[in-house]
Amino acid sequence: MPRAGIGDRSFILDGMDLGFHGDLEVGSGLVDLAVNVRRAPMPPWLAEPIAASLADLAAYPDPAPATAAVAARHTRPVDEVLLTAGAAQGFVLLAQALRGVRRPVVVHPQFTEPEAALRHAGHEVTRVLLPEGSGFALDPALVPDDADLVFVGNPTNPTSVLHPVQAVAALARPGRVLVVDEAFADTSGEAESLAGRRDLPGLVVVRSLTKTWGLAGLRIGYLLGPADLLARLAAVQPLWAVSTPALAAAAACASPAAVAAEREIASTLAADRDHLVAALGGLPGVTVQGRPASSFVLVHVPDGGRVRLALRDLGYAVRRGDTFPGLGADWLRIAVRDTAITDGFVSALRKTLEA
Numbered sequence: 444m445p446r447a448g449i450g451d452r453s454f455i456l457d458g459m460d461l462g463f464h465g466d467l468e469v470g471s472g473l474v475d476l477a478v479n480v481r482r483a484p485m486p487p488w489l490a491e492p493i494a495a496s497l498a499d500l501a502a503y504p505d506p507a508p509a510t511a512a513v514a515a516r517h518t519r520p521v522d523e524v525l526l527t528a529g530a531a532q533g534f535v536l537l538a539q540a541l542r543g544v545r546r547p548v549v550v551h552p553q554f555t556e557p558e559a560a561l562r563h564a565g566h567e568v569t570r571v572l573l574p575e576g577s578g579f580a581l582d583p584a585l586v587p588d589d590a591d592l593v594f595v596g597n598p599t600n601p602t603s604v605l606h607p608v609q610a611v612a613a614l615a616r617p618g619r620v621l622v623v624d625e626a627f628a629d630t631s632g633e634a635e636s637l638a639g640r641r642d643l644p645g646l647v648v649v650r651s652l653t654k655t656w657g658l659a660g661l662r663i664g665y666l667l668g669p670a671d672l673l674a675r676l677a678a679v680q681p682l683w684a685v686s687t688p689a690l691a692a693a694a695a696c697a698s699p700a701a702v703a704a705e706r707e708i709a710s711t712l713a714a715d716r717d718h719l720v721a722a723l724g725g726l727p728g729v730t731v732q733g734r735p736a737s738s739f740v741l742v743h744v745p746d747g748g749r750v751r752l753a754l755r756d757l758g759y760a761v762r763r764g765d766t767f768p769g770l771g772a773d774w775l776r777i778a779v780r781d782t783a784i785t786d787g788f789v790s791a792l793r794k795t796l797e798a
């Protein structure tokens with residue numbers, strides 16, 4: 444099995460690094476269009492409880508109040524919520540707890556950590572590659588019938604495709620755990636979300652609070668699913684995995700006011716995304732993939748490897764596409780930022796294309 448070196452999170456498989464993420468693109472004063480975390484001042488209703496929690500750090504964390512708040516936000520019983528140190532920890536818990544599965548399937552292109560977590564836990568992974576020709580749309584018929592653990596993202600990183608809820612729900616069946624990574628669901632205004640669905644067998648929804656709320660360094664997310672399944676995942680979770688400040692953030696982000704704020708952010712984001720997509724549409728050879736639905740867009744650019752490096756020389760970091768199964772070097776993922784940043788970026792991109 445491929446291994447990362449000590450202190451190195453790379454995970455090379457067939458020449459592709461599944462451990463590569465956008466943060467590795469950023470640095471040395473580059474404008475960051477590679478990481479899909481929103482950059483904005485923290486609202487007081489979030490900053491204040493996080494700051495206040497620092498007074499309680501001598502006590503071990505108590506997840507009960509935050510769990511109750513998240514359960515109320517999704518109208519689910521508390522035992523159908525498991526708070527995690529970011530969505531990323533959820534993938535590891537699933538991979539570790541479900542060692543008995545025979546045929547885990549990962550639907551690509553998608554975030555690579557589910558596959559990495561499965562492989563680190565010793566699973567043999569079957570990949571389903573959604574074809575470019577279909578706009579990377581989810582076709583449930585492509586998933587083998589005997590798959591007993593399936594990972595799919597919605598909306599999907601890096602394609603920004605939002606699959607119809609019917610297509611995702613069609614993957615659920617008795618004898619299968621269906622994991623839907625909804626880390627970016629709020630960026631699509633919760634459209635096509637399965638977070639509130641309790642009728643689908645084996646459904647686990649993965650959520651993150653690190654993106655919209657700029658909490659990647661705090662590590663907070665959660666799983667929603669059947670109580671018996673979540674109990675198995677909790678059993679392999681490290682004790683006190685979610686810190687007291689992270690729990691304070693989870694409770695604050697579950698309030699009705701926070702959910703309303705998320706919707707507002709999603710609508711501003713949609714306008715900023717339209718601006719980016721329109722500007723990219725005016726560039727020779729650049730094709731925006733489909734109708735992007737999240738806080739990033741995927742573009743196809745001939746000679747993408749050269750273009751990415753030339754953009755770095757001009758001060759812009761974008762996310763390479765060649766570490767995503769099903770894509771290649773001519774694909775670049777670009778975070779949606781405000782119109783001023785977008786305009787600067789698009790003129791830099793134009794320069795690299797004319798060079």
Ligand SMILES: Cc1ncc(COP(=O)(O)O)c(C=O)c1O
Nearest residue numbers: 529530531554600626651653664
């Ligand atoms: C699709 C997707 N899921 C999950 C994660 C992990 O999120 P978190 O920061 O909550 O661990 C990411 C982070 O980039 C992501 O892109």
